Amino acid sequence: MAEVSKEERQFSLILTLISNRYGLLIDEILASVPGYHEKYNPSNDTSLASLKRLFERDKSDIRDLGVVIETIVVEFGWNDGHETRYRIAEADYELPEDVTFTPTDFSLLRLAAEAWRDGSLSKDSRHALTKLRSLGIAANDPLVGVAPRIHTSNETFDALEEALQRQGIVHFSYLKPGETAPSKRTVAPLALTNRRGIWHMLGHDVDVDAQRTFLLSRMVTTPEKLPNRSFEAGTTDYSAQLESELDALESSNEALLTVDLGSDAHTRLTAVYGSLSENGELAVRYSDVNLLADELTEFGDSVRAVSPEALKKALTDRFASIAAAHGGVK
Amino acid sequence: MAAQNPRAQASDRITLLLSLVPYLLQNNPVSVDEVAENFDEKPATIRKMIESLIVMGVPDRAGDVYSNQMFDVDWDLFEQDDIISLTNTVGIDATPKFSGREAATLLAGLSLIQQAVDEDTKQIISDLITKVARGSSQGAAEISISAPTPPAALALVTEAISRSVHVEFEYSSPASPHATRLIDPLRVENAAGTWYLRGWCHTRQALRTFRIDRLESARIVETPTDVDIDPSGLPDTLFDVSDTDIIAVLELPEWAKDALADYAPREVGSTGGKVQLEVNFGSLDNVFRAISRRPGLITVVSPQSVREQVAVWASSAL
Numbered sequence: 001m002a003e004v005s006k007e008e009r010q011f012s013l014i015l016t017l018i019s020n021r022y023g024l025l026i027d028e029i030l031a032s033v034p035g036y037h038e039k040y041n042p043s044n045d046t047s048l049a050s051l052k053r054l055f056e057r058d059k060s061d062i063r064d065l066g067v068v069i070e071t072i073v074v075e076f077g078w079n080d081g082h083e084t085r086y087r088i089a090e091a092d093y094e095l096p097e098d099v100t101f102t103p104t105d106f107s108l109l110r111l112a113a114e115a116w117r118d119g120s121l122s123k124d125s126r127h128a129l130t131k132l133r134s135l136g137i138a139a140n141d142p143l144v145g146v147a148p149r150i151h152t153s154n155e156t157f158d159a160l161e162e163a164l165q166r167q168g169i170v171h172f173s174y175l176k177p178g179e180t181a182p183s184k185r186t187v188a189p190l191a192l193t194n195r196r197g198i199w200h201m202l203g204h205d206v207d208v209d210a211q212r213t214f215l216l217s218r219m220v221t222t223p224e225k226l227p228n229r230s231f232e233a234g235t236t237d238y239s240a241q242l243e244s245e246l247d248a249l250e251s252s253n254e255a256l257l258t259v260d261l262g263s264d265a266h267t268r269l270t271a272v273y274g275s276l277s278e279n280g281e282l283a284v285r286y287s288d289v290n291l292l293a294d295e296l297t298e299f300g301d302s303v304r305a306v307s308p309e310a311l312k313k314a315l316t317d318r319f320a321s322i323a324a325a326h327g328g329v330k
Numbered sequence: 331m332a333a334q335n336p337r338a339q340a341s342d343r344i345t346l347l348l349s350l351v352p353y354l355l356q357n358n359p360v361s362v363d364e365v366a367e368n369f370d371e372k373p374a375t376i377r378k379m380i381e382s383l384i385v386m387g388v389p390d391r392a393g394d395v396y397s398n399q400m401f402d403v404d405w406d407l408f409e410q411d412d413i414i415s416l417t418n419t420v421g422i423d424a425t426p427k428f429s430g431r432e433a434a435t436l437l438a439g440l441s442l443i444q445q446a447v448d449e450d451t452k453q454i455i456s457d458l459i460t461k462v463a464r465g466s467s468q469g470a471a472e473i474s475i476s477a478p479t480p481p482a483a484l485a486l487v488t489e490a491i492s493r494s495v496h497v498e499f500e501y502s503s504p505a506s507p508h509a510t511r512l513i514d515p516l517r518v519e520n521a522a523g524t525w526y527l528r529g530w531c532h533t534r535q536a537l538r539t540f541r542i543d544r545l546e547s548a549r550i551v552e553t554p555t556d557v558d559i560d561p562s563g564l565p566d567t568l569f570d571v572s573d574t575d576i577i578a579v580l581e582l583p584e585w586a587k588d589a590l591a592d593y594a595p596r597e598v599g600s601t602g603g604k605v606q607l608e609v610n611f612g613s614l615d616n617v618f619r620a621i622s623r624r625p626g627l628i629t630v631v632s633p634q635s636v637r638e639q640v641a642v643w644a645s646s647a648l
Contacts, residue, residue: 112439145491197523321626
């Protein structure tokens with residue numbers, strides 16, 4: 001008989017655990033489910049241990065597909081005896097019956113899924129779409145005319161995202177704006193948020209035992225997972241926390257700029273930040289002075305900072321380092 | 331590509347199997363072609379899925395899988411007429427919930443779309459966000475797109491697209507001098523945080539891409555659009571680099587090279603942790619913009635004349 005493929009084994013495992021509502025013992029699973037069954041030999045400890053490891057990997061793979069295998073520990077009430085059973089509860093598995101989608105909903109969800117064209121999460125958005133398609137909804141394409149793209153195609157994002165899923169701890173070198181040498185950081189990622197195209201990470205910095213926000217673009221090395229370390233993150237909605245922190249910073253920080261009338265800077269900055277005040281200044285809200293300076297650098301001398309001082313200095317530093325790196329002016 | 335990764339392939343196929351069963355139960359019997367169209371797969375892929383499905387089932391304690399505990403189809407109908415008629419199913423009958431990552435991808439995509447649509451559609455999306463979150467078996471992964479203020483003209487442009495009418499605006503950019511443009515708007519796109527309009531430009535008689543934050547005095551022109559272009563057929567690349575004036579070599583630290591990924595760079599060398607990338611630019615302003623992505627970290631190596639102009643440009647802002 002041909003070897004049972006991985007997908008056949010995992011699919012059979014799902015069917016079996018859904019069909020046995022009281023759950024199965026690990027030995028019952030290994031003895032019966034195709035893919036384990038053929039290799040199951042209860043008298044060989046080594047092969048049994050490797051089958052159990054295979055089951056743990058399958059459990060984790062299946063979880064990544066959205067199917068949660070529940071572990072039930074049953075106490076016997078004497079001699080501290082207990083047994084562990086595994087099952088997939090229908091309520092955890094099935095899309096709730098009142099979660100239904102109209103053709104317009106489906107079209108919007110398809111657009112949302114298609115935003116992830118590249119990077120490791122494109123696989124997950126594709127799977128979400130496959131599940132939605134099982135509902136057999138005919139798309140009615142309203143003329144929404146929007147095609148967002150979310151770019152994450154880099155190793156830094158992938159490494160952090162993986163650690164986020166596994167509650168892992170990573171270490172990386174980080175170049176703080178304004179500093180010349182990177183420093184080593186050890187962080188448990190808590191949330192990743194993209195704001196104006198820039199990826200921010202909220203993390204628990206293990207060395208200082210406090211939360212910190214990092215920019216992915218300033219990680220000098222690809223984050224590496226520390227072996228055998230994990231972080232219990234709790235149940236806070238960290239994305240919402242990070243977003244509201246950034247919102248709060250934006251509403252409390254205001255910079256004043258002067259902008260050359262009719263310049264490209266004038267057109268683009270007023271389109272996003274509103275019009276100039278009576279004395280010709282533009283008020284700009286920002287979460288981080290260095291990010292704002294990065295955003296304004298491309299406009300060169302057509303934009304000048306009036307306040308705060310930190311922004312003036314950040315811009316001067318940038319232009320000075322660009323000029324120096326290009327041989328200065330003779 | 332995901333197709334090269336055997337792990338991705340196995341997860342793709344399991345997801346398709348889990349999704350196929352509830353669809354077939356709701357649409358029984360159904361032709362292979364119809365299933366293929368619904369799932370956007372090739373008919374051959376669907377046939378293969380059915381062939382693997384009907385050998386799977388729920389085993390008994392001894393590991394034997396009896397025929398009444400397996401999936402089955404009307405084999406004659408399948409072989410002769412290419413029609414799937416399920417005659418027995420086991421275990422699963424409903425659409426599976428989303429994983430935390432799957433839910434997060436949908437939610438992030440929805441919040442981006444929400445920035446660009448009218449009030450009614452914004453409300454539909456708010457309701458959808460709640461539904462998707464409830465449809466996840468693990469909550470949503472902590473990945474999000476926060477919605478900053480979009481450029482003022484975005485709402486007007488999407489309104490023109492949804493009503494199939496023209497839009498007109500004043501436009502100037504480093505590569506094109508100021509002009510009034512009349513456009514058949516086809517689609518708005520968001521790339522790396524910036525909104526773009528793609529459309530047929532009547533003024534230039536060509537497909538063009540515009541930064542929406544550069545549109546001035548944008549207004550709707552109440553004439554129906556008349557260019558027959560399927561927006562879904564637009565190429566993925568936003569800009570045409572055929573009008574190249576400058577070919578420059580830029581140097582930056584290896585770790586920062588993603589900063590220029592969307593300029594279609596060609597790696598021409600690497601030394602001591604730094605890479606040299608050759609990039610085409612339409613104008614000198616675009617060179618300034620590129621090096622401003624990481625001020626001080628990106629340096630123009632050649633041509634020397636561009637290097638000098640960068641130094642002059644930066645010094646003038648000091």
